[in-house]
Amino acid sequence: MSAALGTDPSPLLRVEGLRRAFGGLVAVDGLSFSIRPGEILGLLGPNGSGKTTALNLISGVLAPDAGRVVLEGREVAGLPAHRLSRLGIARTFQLVRVLPGLSLEENVVAGLAFGRDPAWGTEARARAAALLERVGLGGRAAQPASVLTYGDQKRLELARALALSPRLLLLDEWLAGLNPTELRGGIDLIASLRDEGCTVLMVEHVMDAIRALADRCVVMNAGRSIAEGPPAEVLAERAVIQAYLGEDDA
Amino acid sequence: MSNAALGLSLLALAALAALPFLDTGFWLALAINVAQYAVLATAWAMFSGPTRYVSLATAAFFGIGAYTVAVLGEALPWPLVLLVAGVIGAVMSLLVGFATLRLSGVYFVVFTFGLAELVRQLVTWFEVNVTRSMGRYVFVEISQAQILWQLLALFGALLALGTWLARSRLGFALRVIGEDETVARHVGIDTARAKVALFALSSVFMALVGAVMAPRWTYLDPAIAFNPSISFTVLIMALLGGTRSLLGPLLGVVPLAMLFEVLTARFPNHFSILVGVVFLLVVYALPQGVSGLLARLRRGAVA
Numbered sequence: 403m404s405a406a407l408g409t410d411p412s413p414l415l416r417v418e419g420l421r422r423a424f425g426g427l428v429a430v431d432g433l434s435f436s437i438r439p440g441e442i443l444g445l446l447g448p449n450g451s452g453k454t455t456a457l458n459l460i461s462g463v464l465a466p467d468a469g470r471v472v473l474e475g476r477e478v479a480g481l482p483a484h485r486l487s488r489l490g491i492a493r494t495f496q497l498v499r500v501l502p503g504l505s506l507e508e509n510v511v512a513g514l515a516f517g518r519d520p521a522w523g524t525e526a527r528a529r530a531a532a533l534l535e536r537v538g539l540g541g542r543a544a545q546p547a548s549v550l551t552y553g554d555q556k557r558l559e560l561a562r563a564l565a566l567s568p569r570l571l572l573l574d575e576w577l578a579g580l581n582p583t584e585l586r587g588g589i590d591l592i593a594s595l596r597d598e599g600c601t602v603l604m605v606e607h608v609m610d611a612i613r614a615l616a617d618r619c620v621v622m623n624a625g626r627s628i629a630e631g632p633p634a635e636v637l638a639e640r641a642v643i644q645a646y647l648g649e650d651d652a
Numbered sequence: 653m654s655n656a657a658l659g660l661s662l663l664a665l666a667a668l669a670a671l672p673f674l675d676t677g678f679w680l681a682l683a684i685n686v687a688q689y690a691v692l693a694t695a696w697a698m699f700s701g702p703t704r705y706v707s708l709a710t711a712a713f714f715g716i717g718a719y720t721v722a723v724l725g726e727a728l729p730w731p732l733v734l735l736v737a738g739v740i741g742a743v744m745s746l747l748v749g750f751a752t753l754r755l756s757g758v759y760f761v762v763f764t765f766g767l768a769e770l771v772r773q774l775v776t777w778f779e780v781n782v783t784r785s786m787g788r789y790v791f792v793e794i795s796q797a798q799i800l801w802q803l804l805a806l807f808g809a810l811l812a813l814g815t816w817l818a819r820s821r822l823g824f825a826l827r828v829i830g831e832d833e834t835v836a837r838h839v840g841i842d843t844a845r846a847k848v849a850l851f852a853l854s855s856v857f858m859a860l861v862g863a864v865m866a867p868r869w870t871y872l873d874p875a876i877a878f879n880p881s882i883s884f885t886v887l888i889m890a891l892l893g894g895t896r897s898l899l900g901p902l903l904g905v906v907p908l909a910m911l912f913e914v915l916t917a918r919f920p921n922h923f924s925i926l927v928g929v930v931f932l933l934v935v936y937a938l939p940q941g942v943s944g945l946l947a948r949l950r951r952g953a954v955a
Contacts, residue, residue: 461838462837463834482837482842483837483838484836484837484838484840484841484842484843487837487838487839487840488840492838493838495834495835499832499834499835501828501831501832501835502831503827503830503831504827504828504831508824508827511824512824512828512835512836512839513839515821515824515825515839516821516825516839516840516841517839517840518840522821562835562839565839566839566840
């Protein structure tokens, strides 16, 4: 796998020796990986292994104690979230966050108005309508976000992230908690994003989705990367099974 | 607010400007009082409504505006005095804003309350140790009618600004921040800058009201200018009216300004207690304010 990375001179995002501690707990401890343009990278690992902290470090919620985050050759570690959003890093949240007091259209316009390729007024409304259509919420622009079902809130959140015209899309358990129908729709939606050339880093526990979508996976345990490669290979590795199930069951 | 609504409001303000020709006693005094709180409460709601940051710093900006007049009133022509008051209000709000708008919830409330007290103490310290006299006389040639006209002009300017803001990206950014500040940061909004910008705009109007009102007192000391009850009165008026729309606060200002007028006249010794009771009633009975209640009734009528 490291050979594969070596042949690729310009990854979209390169993370090197990333570290972040909360008091005595080292949540992310020397994490390194790269994402190539247009690929879907799955970030896996048992609960508490540091996946969400890693996303927070990449998206600017937290500043790393050490290490580098390089987006298209530019050092971006420690930049505040709004700067990273404008540089093209968009994200969804583990606990879905829509803007309940705003309409669906306004929720998406929030992503359009201040982003990398900003739009306002008529143009923003037109683009918002297209994005809502794109995620399967077409024709509901005027509804308040507070009436949406859980699955639709997830769709809306994705539309808002896509509104930023992201170079890199971070999905934090975007498929978690969906019913089987919604899950199939969600997987198809992410697959169609990849077909359009979108680069995605997804934290996910739904293994069917990882097998269907991810080109490669990085598996974390206790803040470190313990395996990296295509999903089928990685999920069969002994270290990965041990991390999930413990020594005895592996 | 639509252009038509804004136009009608400005016409109404222009009509009110004729009041001093009809009466120069009680009604003019009442109109000045209502206009003063209309500007203060609307300016307060312009920042605190969308962001949901409850500020008790109104007295600090009002007081600094009033004090600017007390110090410079005789030294400079009137328009320049107002300009200086506005600039001082802006500078102070920027300093305070960048230092405090990272705070949220009750911490921000407590800090802004403390700020008014801090400024009052600083001015007191300065007067005691540098000028060596507490209190100043305000001698400027400004009539009561002129005070009303200036307040109406400020209110008109504030309504125009608010109308523009509601359509602007800045105003929208503030609404997103009020909904979810984390999301706001992740869609590219520089939340600190947006909040400080609006806090400053709102504070400039408060400082200008203080400056315009200063000639009503012939004598001014820090306890009068930085009276914390101004902050609470403005807060309760804006909450009663409702902060969701531009004219919402006005619905709280008019009844409460009149009620307080009656209370001060009839029960001067129990005023604070009665205001406290009113405060509780407003918060418990009308959490969305009068404008929120009207909106609900209208929705109910449609449904």
